[in-house]
Amino acid sequence: MNSLDVRGMACPLPVVSVKRALEAAPGELRVLLDDGAPRENVKRFAQGRGYQVQEEPVEGGFACTISGSPKREAAAAERAGANVMLFGTDRMGDGPEELGRLLMKNFIMTLVELQEVPDRMLFVNSGVLLTVAGSEVLEALEALGNRGVEVLSCGLCLDFFKKKEQLAAGGVTNMLTIAESLLQARSVVRL
Amino acid sequence: MVKDGDYVAIFNSIHRVMEAERLLKDKHLKILLIPAPRALAADCGLALRYAEDVRSDVEAALAEAGLLPRDLYRKSGEAFEKIGEKV
Numbered sequence: 568m569n570s571l572d573v574r575g576m577a578c579p580l581p582v583v584s585v586k587r588a589l590e591a592a593p594g595e596l597r598v599l600l601d602d603g604a605p606r607e608n609v610k611r612f613a614q615g616r617g618y619q620v621q622e623e624p625v626e627g628g629f630a631c632t633i634s635g636s637p638k639r640e641a642a643a644a645e646r647a648g649a650n651v652m653l654f655g656t657d658r659m660g661d662g663p664e665e666l667g668r669l670l671m672k673n674f675i676m677t678l679v680e681l682q683e684v685p686d687r688m689l690f691v692n693s694g695v696l697l698t699v700a701g702s703e704v705l706e707a708l709e710a711l712g713n714r715g716v717e718v719l720s721c722g723l724c725l726d727f728f729k730k731k732e733q734l735a736a737g738g739v740t741n742m743l744t745i746a747e748s749l750l751q752a753r754s755v756v757r758l
Numbered sequence: 759m760v761k762d763g764d765y766v767a768i769f770n771s772i773h774r775v776m777e778a779e780r781l782l783k784d785k786h787l788k789i790l791l792i793p794a795p796r797a798l799a800a801d802c803g804l805a806l807r808y809a810e811d812v813r814s815d816v817e818a819a820l821a822e823a824g825l826l827p828r829d830l831y832r833k834s835g836e837a838f839e840k841i842g843e844k845v
Contacts (some may be wrong), residue, residue, distance in 0.1 A: 669791070679759060680759070680795075705792075
């Protein structure tokens with residue numbers, strides 16, 4: 568059985584790590600996690616995908632054993648590749664800046680309400696301004712992360728805007744991963 | 759995006775909700791412009807969300823500026839309770 572220790576990780580990293588581990592090596596997975604939000608989020612995510620979840624208290628947290636196989640739709644989607652959204656800007660559409668920013672914010676928050684969410688959200692250029700401290704969509708990005716959405720920002724872009732230290736949602740990525748993600752995706756929605 | 763006990767204010771137009779957001783942010787009140795929940799009809803599709811602890815400050819500021827929302831709701835469980843006809 569594979570195992571994973573996500574104790575001490577901030578949300579949504581526990582869910583994202585579990586998702587990655589399940590995709591990389593299907594089968595039983597034992598996860599050590601903190602009680603509270605990480606435990607609830609991982610359980611909800613795994614059960615939502617059709618896995619069985621068993622929990623037991625252990626020293627310093629909980630052990631959660633994820634077994635079975637994903638629902639047919641989830642398994643088919645995993646095989647077919649990821650649904651990727653590429654955010655190349657912090658605005659939606661052409662027009663007044665204020666309206667564009669408002670629409671982008673509204674779009675990301677609306678994703679939280681949908682049943683089907685993207686597998687991965689990639690932020691490049693001024694899109695990274697959406698994932699750093701002060702952004703108004705951090706709460707929405709965390710909620711999406713807790714549903715297994717991978718949120719990744721371009722490191723070079725964060726550096727350009729001098730916002731590397733202010734990243735507040737998801738992780739940092741590079742052009743290699745971005746290019747691979749786009750080429751291997753089942754669908755790409757570009758904003 | 760809306761937790762139990764949160765308030766959701768619906769406005770008549772995009773311009774009013776944006777003006778209200780600007781006003782409240784200038785006063786450093788903790789509000790968030792959100793997509794209007796599906797259950798609540800909003801012409802502009804946007805709403806302001808705030809919590810109980812800032813409710814009186816938010817509503818006093820909106821009243822003073824003549825920016826009263828069209829409707830105000832409070833999230834209660836899975837439902838939204840309408841609070842009066844106007845704030």
